[in-house]
Amino acid sequence: MSFLHIENLTRTYTVHDTSFVGVDNISLTINKGEFLSIVGHSGSGKTTLISIIGGILKPTSGRVLLEGTDICTLDDNRLSEYRVNRIGFMFQFASLLPILTAKENVLLPGIFSPGKNVADDKAAVDLLEMVGIGEKADSYPSQLSGGQQRRVAIARALLNKPDIILADEPTGDLDEETEAEIMNLFEGINQKHGVTIILITHNLNLAGKAQKKLRMSKGRLVDI
């Protein structure tokens, strides 16, 4: 049984009586511990694809099988459990809650998974140290640089020890140096912890760092 299998996945949108295809009949298999990058222009369907994989969007047709379980058939509660327990999300913008400190932001997914062992302050600080900003644990997002905020988001994505990290252009607005540091972090997490990473970017250099590189165009995968 493959780790993550995507089968004939299609997602169409209707806006003002006009239908268009976001993801067009995609099939794909991803192995456990793989580091995969997907490149493509804006509107090519990259975000739609990882949103369906991440369980925050339902496909129009097709299946997403994670270790044999079709996540597209799960109800809202089961999907939330899937997201909190198996997925670590990183968005294409700073996605921290401004009222929480870096440490509290890292701990946030923990309050949505009461069944798991409750993560404590130490776990959050350890994760922040792992991403290199342990000393900023009590700082608020407004006191952090863009790169530091991304690191907090990576630490938060790792809190519940996910199987897959879905990163949607996580370095979009960062300078080259910080971008490289964040990519190194992803590589380290993938290699040391065996976490599957699906990275979306339109930067071909970054995409090249992944073990497997895919390109999307008009909702379809090309150049596999």
Next chain:
Amino acid sequence: MAQLSFFSVALKNLKRKTFRTGVLVFAIALLVSLLIFAISFTVSVASSLKKSSERLGADLVVVPVGARGFAEEFLLESKNTSFYMPISINEKVKKIEGIEAMTHHTYLSSISGLCCDIMPTRIVAFNPATDFIINPWLQKSLGRPLQLGEAIAGFGTSENLGLGLLDIEATIFDNRFSIVGVLEETGTGLDHALFMTEENLKNIIESGKSPLKEGNISIIFTKIKKGYDPDYVGRVLEGEIPEVDVIARSDMGEKFLNTLADINKIFLLTTFLASVLTTFLVWAIFSAIANERSKEIGIMRALGAKESHIVHLYLVEVTVLGLLGSTIGVLAGTYMSALLTGSFSLLKNISAGLSGGQQATIALIGLLVGTTICITGAMMPINRIKKMEPLLVIKEE
């Protein structure tokens, strides 16, 4: 340091915009304080009237025809009024079927001047042989019957007369009296009277300084035999003896209760309008909050928050807000009730007050109503918040 929890996130959300939180807390506090004041006012008046009529211990009160209002003012409001009827009425009342026991009082007002050396006060003369109103109070406070030339002050009268000390001498209508004690507070209008036995009245009448004539009494208290309907016996009394009016225990303070019903309507309308306004304010503010925080809610949903988690988070926030506002409202309303009691003659005259249990119940009602209104106002925006699509957030940027 405490773990991150829904409660701590809700508190941080409340602190985020302190002015807005303050406005909401103030609105809820205002509503609850109004509610607490209205309930306290109504309950204290109604229960004080009930207690007063119960403490008198009479099922029916017989007064001269047309003196019903005066009698209620005397017995409940401590007003200084005089009304008389011939003592022969006693015999007529005795003949009515269903009367078990009866006793009469004669009321007299002392006057300032050479005849009296105390402030104008109300004098109640009673017959110790038949009395069932004053005797129990007397037994409790003095432990023996009053003698000739002795008087005992009601609880409020002792303050008015500036007694404080026992065994002082006073001249009333040229008769010397030894004031031998002070009765315990009864919560009736009689707290403001000076009590003496009927045989003292003869000397007062003989002095010729009082307006009282021999053979006059003011009021007859009756107890009804078991199995008889007091209202029915009262109607028979009024039918058989045209010279009297009868007040049943349940009708005592009817004038007050009618006034109270009108005041209640105003309270009800004001509280209803305040509730609608507060609900609308909470709805408007939480709708704004839903829009402001849509991105954060989307992030939380993407991180694994269920719809129920989002509802939980905002319910905690709105409940804390409601409880905070309601608690302030309960304290303010209770303080306002205590402060304004002196300003309402309706409350001043009937020695209204609430027991600890009544106050606790009213406070609980205030907390419940304030919090419920807060939650009700926020429910619609919260239901909208929970449906937020996480992907919309990701696409937003």
